[in-house]
Amino acid sequence: MSQHILVVGAGIAGLATAVALQRVGLRVTVVEEKADTSAGAGISIWPNALAALDAVGLGDAVRASGGRVTAGAVRWHDGTWLRRPSPDRMVRALGEPLVVTRRADLTRILAGALAPGTVRAGVAAREIANTPGGVRVTLSDGSAPETAAVIGADGVGSMVARHLNGPLRRRYAGYTAWRGIASHALDPELAGQTLGAGTEVGHVPLGSDHTYWFATERTAEGGSTPDGELDYLRRKYRDWADPIPSLLAATAAGDVLRNDLYDRDQVRVWSRGPVTLVGDAAHPMRPHLGQGGCQGLEDAAVLARCVARSPDLPSAFARFARFRRARVRALVRESRLIGRLVNLRPAALSALASRATVVIPEAVVGRHLASVAARSAFVLPE
Numbered sequence: 001m002s003q004h005i006l007v008v009g010a011g012i013a014g015l016a017t018a019v020a021l022q023r024v025g026l027r028v029t030v031v032e033e034k035a036d037t038s039a040g041a042g043i044s045i046w047p048n049a050l051a052a053l054d055a056v057g058l059g060d061a062v063r064a065s066g067g068r069v070t071a072g073a074v075r076w077h078d079g080t081w082l083r084r085p086s087p088d089r090m091v092r093a094l095g096e097p098l099v100v101t102r103r104a105d106l107t108r109i110l111a112g113a114l115a116p117g118t119v120r121a122g123v124a125a126r127e128i129a130n131t132p133g134g135v136r137v138t139l140s141d142g143s144a145p146e147t148a149a150v151i152g153a154d155g156v157g158s159m160v161a162r163h164l165n166g167p168l169r170r171r172y173a174g175y176t177a178w179r180g181i182a183s184h185a186l187d188p189e190l191a192g193q194t195l196g197a198g199t200e201v202g203h204v205p206l207g208s209d210h211t212y213w214f215a216t217e218r219t220a221e222g223g224s225t226p227d228g229e230l231d232y233l234r235r236k237y238r239d240w241a242d243p244i245p246s247l248l249a250a251t252a253a254g255d256v257l258r259n260d261l262y263d264r265d266q267v268r269v270w271s272r273g274p275v276t277l278v279g280d281a282a283h284p285m286r287p288h289l290g291q292g293g294c295q296g297l298e299d300a301a302v303l304a305r306c307v308a309r310s311p312d313l314p315s316a317f318a319r320f321a322r323f324r325r326a327r328v329r330a331l332v333r334e335s336r337l338i339g340r341l342v343n344l345r346p347a348a349l350s351a352l353a354s355r356a357t358v359v360i361p362e363a364v365v366g367r368h369l370a371s372v373a374a375r376s377a378f379v380l381p382e
Contacts, residue, residue, distance in 0.1 A: 003148040003313065006031065006137055008125045008160055012043075012103075012154030013279025013296030015110035019380035020056045020304035024369065029147075030114075032141060033124035034156075036095055040103030041179040041202065041257055042212030044069075044204060047094040051295035055301040055380065061109045066101030067205035073192040079241030082195065085135070085362060087188070093366040100204045100212055102181070106293075128163045128275065135274050149274035149313045151303075153296075156264050158281035162267040167328035172221040173261040173286060173339060178229060179214045184250040186211040190243055200242050200342050213247050214287070216342065221260055231258045261286060264338065266329070270321035273314045278303060283328040288338035288370060291331050298378055299324060305380045323381050331372065 003026055007014050010032035018028045045062055046055070053059040070090045074083040108152050109193045111119060127138040152160025162168055186205045193249040194201045199217045206212040214235060225232040230253040237244045264284050270277050279296030310316035371377060 003027070004029070004147045005123050005151060005313075006125075006135070006145070006147040007151045007153055008137075009153035009155060009158075009279075010034075010111075010119050010121065010290045011153060011155060011279065011296070012110065012293045013281075013299055014151075015107065015114070015119075016053075016056065016297050016300035017151055017153055017303060019058065019110055019113045020300040021307060022115060022118070023056055024095040024212075026307065028114075028118055030119045031123045031125055032119060032316040033088060033140070035122040040107075041181055041214075041255070042066075042100055042204070042206050043103050043106060043293050044102060044212075045099040045106070045297075046290060046294050047090075047096050047098065047375040048373045048378040049297040050096065050099060051375040051378040052294075052297040052301040053248075055312075056113075056304065058109055062101060062106060063099055065105045065109065065366065066099050067190075067207045067210075068097035069100055069191045069204050070097045071189065071191060072098070073190065075190075075192070075194050075241065077194055077196040077237075077240045077244075083192075083362070083365070088264050089362075089366070093370050094373055098204070098373075100206050102212075111241055125150075125159060125373070128160065130273060130275075149276075149317070152275070153279050154205070155280045156262060156284045158277065159280045160275065161259055161267050161277055164272055164275060164277070165267050168265045168267065170265075171263045173263050175216050175339070176223065176258060176260045177216045177287065178233060178256055178258050179212075180251045180255050181206060182211045182213060182250040183209065183252075184211045184243070184247050186243060186247075194240060194244055195342075196240070198342070203243060203247060207299040211243070211247055211250075213251075216261075217338075223260075224258070228253055228256050243256040261339070263275050266332065270325065271314075271317040274317070276303070276317035276320060282324075283332055285332045286335040286339040288342065289331060289335045291335065291372065294373070295328055295331065296302050296323040298327075301378075303382060309381075319381065334372075 005028050007018050007030040010030050018030050021028050050059050124140040129136045135150045138144045138147045152158050191204045201215045203213045234248045278299040306316040306320040
């Protein structure tokens with residue numbers, strides 16, 4: 001198969017899609033507006049995404065790149081256990097441990113699996129127009145190459161999604177997130193989440209001597225802390241049970257990222273003719289299920305399977321959209337619901353909602369978790 005495809009965006013979904021398509025024989029070019037895409041803290045790769053990576057030959061490389069989570073506990077900020085599962089909970093429920101790696105390492109693994117010269121950094125796609133033979137894409141460097149198809153992997157603000165759907169409204173979710181990496185060895189029993197009224201902190205091992213953490217809080221859009229984000233977090237969480245104060249003490253100020261969280265209108269059209277969407281361009285979701293990047297990896301493997309088994313690219317893209325839509329939309333809804341519960345106002349309502357999760361039986365939690373993130377939750381089309 002000698003057809004050429006242009007992927008717009010060199011994030012996780014874009015790179016993984018390019019790898020998967022090259023493996024089934026297509027020629028692929030990836031254009032990326034940013035000159036450097038290595039920024040980021042950590043990312044959780046759940047077993048469903050590891051299964052998708054196995055399908056494109058990269059699962060073991062990703063497993064070897066980070067730390068593993070086998071339980072996933074939940075505590076209140078005073079150290080009280082809300083959920084203290086058995087040490088092998090993840091393995092029993094999901095088929096294998098959750099892997100936590102640095103985003104830069106995941107990007108390196110994906111990019112390293114591509115043919116040399118696949119990625120063109122510092123080049124943005126400006127306009128898309130259908131042609132009799134495929135698609136013409138106007139790029140920021142003044143060129144306008146023609147290609148058999150275009151895949152939009154250009155994130156929440158996707159130009160390709162707007163090409164297919166028209167304007168897509170973005171809305172501030174009402175809260176912001178901080179992320180960082182601490183030079184701190186985390187007790188495996190404490191891997192998971194610590195909750196408070198209107199706020200949460202997640203913490204998972206990143207190898208043997210580092211920990212990836214994140215925190216969320218309801219606050220005004222576009223905010224910042226004049227005396228530094230890390231100092232603010234250290235004050236905010238100083239009375240919380242360990243490991244929170246220890247993690248923040250072991251984090252460098254320059255390693256803390258702050259990002260407001262947004263919802264976007266769901267796309268009506270995922271695919272039309274020789275143009276389709278993957279990752280956040282198709283289905284942006286809040287971070288509470290840890291499935292944003294994971295679903296982009298699922299997209300990549302499923303799209304390549306559809307391309308390999310369809311008579312032409314438009315048919316493959318249409319089949320991909322039909323196959324993926326139901327699963328991803330359910331996850332988008334659930335992640336939004338969790339975010340709203342964690343950030344209820346007044347904060348006392350958030351506290352009640354968070355603490356009430358203790359009454360849900362572990363077996364029920366395990367079954368639901370498996371439906372979202374087990375190896376068996378990832379399915380390729382026949």
